[in-house]
Amino acid sequence: MxxxxxxxxxxxxxxxxxxxxxxxxxxxxxxxxxxxxxxEVGAMVQQFPGGYAKPYEGSAPPGVYPGDADRPGGYEIRPVxxxxxxxxxxxxxxxxxxxxxxxxxxxxxxxxxxxxxxxxxxxxxxxxxxxxxxxxxxxxxxxx
Structure with a gap:
C-alpha cells in the first residue's frame, strides 16, 4: 500500500x-x-478562456458564446x-x-x-x- x-x-x-x-x-x-x-465523458461543460471549465446543466446548445459584462472573454458550451x-x-x-x-x-x-x-x-x-x-x-x- x-x-x-x-x-x-x-x-x-x-x-x-x-x-x-x-x-x-x-x-x-x-x-x-x-x-x-x-x-464525465459526453457530459456538457461550460469552458472559459484559459482552459477552466465547469459542468453545464443549462439548456443552451453547444457553441461559442461571446463575452458580456459578466464574462468578458466569452465561453464555449461543449461535450467532454x-x-x-x-x-x-x-x-x-x-x-x-x-x-x-x-x-x-x-x-x-x-x-x-x-x-x-x-x-x-x-x-x-x-x-x-x-x-x-x-x-x-x-x-x-x-x-x-
Whole structure:
C-alpha cells in the first residue's frame, strides 16, 4: 500500500467480479466521492478562456458564446470529448483553485493507492488517462 510498504502509490482499477476486494489502505476516488472527477465523458461543460471549465446543466446548445459584462472573454458550451479531455479539465479545475483543493489531496491521499473504474491500459497496452493519475502526482507533492 504505497509508502508504508516501500512501494510507490499506484492507481488500481476497481472491478465488479466475485472475490475482488479493495486493497487495504487504498482510497476510492470515483464519482460521487469528494475525489471524483466532475467531468464525465459526453457530459456538457461550460469552458472559459484559459482552459477552466465547469459542468453545464443549462439548456443552451453547444457553441461559442461571446463575452458580456459578466464574462468578458466569452465561453464555449461543449461535450467532454474523451477520457484525456476529462482529465485535462480536472487538472485545470485543480489549478483554478489550488489553495482550496490541493492541501486536502496531499493531506488525505499522500502515500495511498487510489482506486478508480478507469482501465489501466487500452487494448494495445497503452496507459489510459485517468484523473487518479493527477491525484497521485498532487498527493506526492507535485503540480497537477
Amino acid at each position: 504505497g509508502v508504508e510498504d516501500g512501494t510507490p502509490p499506484q492507481r488500481i482499477q476497481r472491478r465488479r467480479v466475485k472475490g475482488w476486494q479493495l486493497p487495504e489502505g487504498a482510497v476510492i476516488v470515483t464519482r460521487p466521492t469528494r475525489w471524483g472527477n466532475p467531468f 470529448a474523451d477520457r484525456a479531455d476529462a482529465v485535462g479539465l480536472f487538472r485545470a479545475h485543480l489549478l483554478r483553485y489550488p489553495a482550496l483543493l490541493i492541501p486536502p489531496i496531499r493531506q488525505h491521499l499522500h502515500g495511498r493507492d487510489l482506486a478508480c473504474w478507469c482501465p489501466l491500459t487500452d487494448a494495445y497496452g497503452n496507459p489510459v488517462p485517468c484523473h487518479a493519475d493527477v491525484l497521485l502526482r498532487v498527493a506526492a507533492g507535485e503540480e497537477p
